[in-house]
Amino acid sequence: MVDFVVTCLQAATPIWLAALAGMFAQRSGILHLGLEGLLLSGAFVATATAIRTGSILLAVGAAIVVNLLLSLLFWVLVTHFKANVLIVGLGLSMSAAGATGFALVAFFDTEAAIQSPIGLPRPLAGVGGPLAGLSVLTFAAFALTWVSWWVIRRTRAGLRLSACGSDPFAARSAGVPVDLYRMASLQVGGLLCALAGAELSLAQVRSFSDNIAQGRGYLAFAAVLLGGLAPIGVSVAAVFFGSALAFGIQSQLDFNDVLPPQFVLMLPYAATIAAISATVVVKRRRGEQPTLVMERTL
Amino acid sequence: MNLGRGPLSRRRFLAAAGLASALALTGCGGGEAKGADEKSVALVTPQKAGDGGPTDNLVSGLATLKAAGYSTRHVAAPDPSSHESTLRNLAQSGTPVIVVSFSDFTQVLKTVAPDFPKTKFVHIYSDPYKPEMPNVQTVSFDTQGPSYLAGVLAATVSKTGVIGFIGGTAIPSLYADYHAFEAGAKATRADIVLKSAFVGSFGDPVKGQQIAQTMFNNKVDVVLAYAGGSSVGVVKAADQAKTHVIYDNVESDQTAGSVIAIASQHYGGTMAKRVRGIDDGSWKPGGTVAGLADDGTFLDRAKKFRAEAGAPDLDSAFKKVDETKQKIVDGSIDVPFDTDPV
Structure with missing residues (x-):
């Protein structure tokens, strides 16, 4: 059972951190479809820097710097150039997929996986057992969820951030610098996605290969919607997706005679659609308003 | 050339473009150039x-x-x-x-x-x-040959009596490989237990690692990884669990801790043989199969494997593998080709 929980958490952690990033962006009024791209850039830069420098701190730091710059670019395109936020987000994800593949060849002269000699620290490595396999960022995800909850629910900045997304017109009328709040939320998102990318590439596999995110950024986006933009809700949704992935693996081993593998492989994604559909139905029955008001320019 | 001023310039440009297109199309007519280098x-x-x-x-x-x-x-x-x-x-x-x-x-x-x-x-x-x-x-x-041999090897070196198969995607050719792997393992050890799983992608090492980790938590101690790029993750999980992998990629220093054998294809060698066959007259059109007999496919002992305390006795295991390979090549063992789902 502990083994299963550990696998759930390991599968969930990158989605979880990226989902928190998406939550901040969406609370400020930006639908962030660039999570996949930021995961990829974070994973690549972290692995490449780990290989070149042998320092895990520099690796994570470099991933954060690159993702902050990409998030700044995202913000400039969306706010100053009034580009469509969905197109920019998708463009970021697709460009990152191409750029990281290109960078693999350009910097490492290979299309195969590059492997890092070092990985993320494991706080319980000395304890042994299944928990020893959890990286420091899994524990950080719990802490960051609490910090996110505190910022959003207990601080003036959190309230203003939420106002930027739920009613930007009213927020502007009250003197809230909406664009600056959006930049800040995207920067926080860039940082969280850098951590998510580092978790993806340096926690267990200690390697980067082309398109290693494999749609986890889009699962994170779904977790934001499923979690109703609430930090704890989003975290629970991300862990649910991680658990669905882990259950899919376990059921391939236990129910192979009963369920075809294609069906089991489909389960996490079917669970995503089912959970989001159920959320929409429940919200409609309660007569709840949508949590996000899109501005015409976005 | 100024393309923007006056109809005459535009007409000239269009005429030039039309001429160029016509020449290009003539060039694409399908003729084979003469006097080419025969080798x-x-x-x-x-x-x-x-x-x-x-x-x-x-x-x-x-x-x-x-x-x-x-x-x-x-x-x-x-x-x-x-x-x-x-x-x-x-x-x-x-x-x-x-x-x-x-x-x-x-x-x-x-x-x-x-x-x-x-x-x-x-x-x-x-x-x-x-x-x-x-x-x-x-x-x-013919990848079923090496898969059968991988079954023999895995069943021989397994201490728990539980072995695993991790495929990239659930496709008929990998089902056939699984059934060959199973046949080789059961022929070696009748009570062997097999677990199988598919990653769903040949490029997701993270999920490959999670699947392998789950297998190793379920007593599996030897895995045949036929998952391409996802196999990298299988090796990482095996390093962590101190178990063993029969790998489908090129071995490296990073695989030295767990990869005991490579099961793959000699694409380049097979290509060179086929091209040389054109000159020596053995080339023929239609379908051909490369397999264990002509070294098109293989199961080789990993050269970089670092045997540590408690490592399996690979010398005797590969002796058995070599004997089995000889029997497959001379036809006394018939490797099954079964594309039914696992």
Whole structure:
């Protein structure tokens, strides 16, 4: 059972951190479809820097710097150039997929996986057992969820951030610098996605290969919607997706005679659609308003 | 040329463009150039070299041919829309032998090959064409042979009596490999227990690691990883769990802790043999199969494996593998080909 929980958490952690990033962006009024791209850039830069420098701190730091710059670019395109936020987000994800593949060849002269000699620290490595396999960022995800909850629910900045997304017109009328709040939320998102990318590439596999995110950024986006933009809700949704992935693996081993593998492989994604559909139905029955008001320019 | 001023300039430009198009179309008429180098071969791959896998292996076969006096050329064509023009250009320039790899080229080759009857095409890793084409030879690989041997090896070295199979995607060819693996394992040890799982992708090492970790938590101690790029994750999980992997990629220092054998295909060597067959007269059109007998597929002992305390006795295990291989080659063991789902 502990083994299963550990696998759930390991599968969930990158989605979880990226989902928190998406939550901040969406609370400020930006639908962030660039999570996949930021995961990829974070994973690549972290692995490449780990290989070149042998320092895990520099690796994570470099991933954060690159993702902050990409998030700044995202913000400039969306706010100053009034580009469509969905197109920019998708463009970021697709460009990152191409750029990281290109960078693999350009910097490492290979299309195969590059492997890092070092990985993320494991706080319980000395304890042994299944928990020893959890990286420091899994524990950080719990802490960051609490910090996110505190910022959003207990601080003036959190309230203003939420106002930027739920009613930007009213927020502007009250003197809230909406664009600056959006930049800040995207920067926080860039940082969280850098951590998510580092978790993806340096926690267990200690390697980067082309398109290693494999749609986890889009699962994170779904977790934001499923979690109703609430930090704890989003975290629970991300862990649910991680658990669905882990259950899919376990059921391939236990129910192979009963369920075809294609069906089991489909389960996490079917669970995503089912959970989001159920959320929409429940919200409609309660007569709840949508949590996000899109501005015409976005 | 000023294109923007006045109708005369535009007309001239359009006329020039029309002339250029006509010349280009004439060039694409399908004629094969005369006087081409008879010992020349071009390899066209859907990936660039540097993948540490099939493409590099094919390119190494090209190097073998170059050393044997062939004039060689490698063209990477990752963009499917360029496949037809690439093949036509090579054939028109008089390349007598063109090798293409993997299923990406099947439809294009069926279109191009009839226009260049003097050019011989070798399609590596392809099912036979129906109907057969007189200037095209396809080469498929009998991967069930090495899978059976992997079953023998895994069952021999397993201490828990539970072994695993991790495939990239759930497709018939991998089902066939699983059934061959199972047959080899059960023939060696009747009470062996098999677990199998598919990653759903050949490029998701993270999920490959999670699947392998789950298997190792369920008493599996030897895994056959047929998952391409996802197999990297299987190796990482095995390093952590101190278990063993039969691997489908190129071994490296990073695989030394857990990879005990490599089960794969000699794409390059097979390509070189097929191209040389054109000169020695053994080449024939239609479908051909490369397998254990002609070294097209193999299960080799990992050269870099670092045996630590408690490591399996690979000498006696591979002795058994070699005996079994000989029996497969001489026909006394019939490896099953069963594409039913696992």
